[in-house]
């Protein structure tokens with residue numbers, strides 16, 4: 001069947017369809033993605049008030065695209081104490097954060113307790129805060145480092161107060177690209193397996209995709225389809241987050257960077273291919289705020305949040321070191337003719353700003 005007909009009939013798209021979608025002109029593609037977005041959410045754009053905390057940058061793994069982990073290019077290693085994490089959490093919560101997004105590097109110099117106690121102590125002080133923590137890559141690292149099964153790390157997450165899992169560490173699932181950009185890190189199969197185990201505990205998570213480096217379009221669509229297959233089984237993913245590759249301070253040599261059109265097409269295609277993942281997040285940190293605002297018209301219905309501070313993407317060139325002010329964030333959404341809907345971490349609506 002003709003691809004346009006398939007889109008009109010909202011039929012499920014194949015890998016080949018997804019790749020072909022890139023050849024459509026941006027207006028046609030945008031119109032289909034926007035239609036889907038509007039059917040689901042009309043002009044609502046979701047965001048939350050959150051704080052990213054990255055408690056250590058000491059990492060056993062070497063990912064070529066990463067500038068965050070301490071290495072020759074970034075000699076300033078750090079590992080926060082529990083008190084430091086609690087102080088940041090206190091400050092964030094006093095400033096309105098409802099979610100702490102806690103992601104660390106893979107630090108083999110600290111104990112398992114160092115990773116887990118912070119969750120328990122935060123929850124003791126602030127029982128209502130939502131803790132989104134531990135990527136599948138961290139879970140894989142902790143399991144291997146401490147001779148534990150994935151299941152037991154996941155049980156510990158539940159026991160210590162982790163509420164949901166962030167989508168980091170997915171990078172690109174295609175095995176040969178993955179081998180080149182982050183050899184030794186959690187395999188694609190295990191990334192998916194860990195999320196599946198988490199979902200089987202009736203917990204929710206997100207999924208990312210790092211694009212705009214050495215991967216091809218077909219690898220992006222293949223990545224989406226592997227997520228779609230798992231979502232058919234578990235229905236545990238809340239949001240898909242295409243992360244635009246940032247080029248500074250890292251070891252991945254990339255000649256061509258994606259254009260604004262290519263980035264917008266990728267958001268639009270994710271909305272159309274991922275017919276079972278409810279939210280497409282234009283993470284303004286890696287796309288730039290202006291492109292994220294345009295992405296609202298290309299299928300994205302979520303802009304993440306104010307974040308307050310961020311270290312993983314700002315070190316590689318993103319303008320996110322200090323987050324964004326709430327009123328500025330809200331005004332930008334409203335000035336682009338969308339409704340700014342504050343949500344909680346599981347997408348329950350809190351209020352319209």
Ligand code: V47
Nearest residue numbers: 065066166167168169206208210243244245246316
């Ligand atoms: O996993 C690392 C990526 C991720 C670069 O779940 C890079 O709601 C671009 O996962 N260029 C961390 N990206 C961020 C992340 C995330 C962000 C916002 C929301 C959620 C969520 C998750 O940043 C890493 C990695 O894929 N990253 N280096 C780089 N050079």
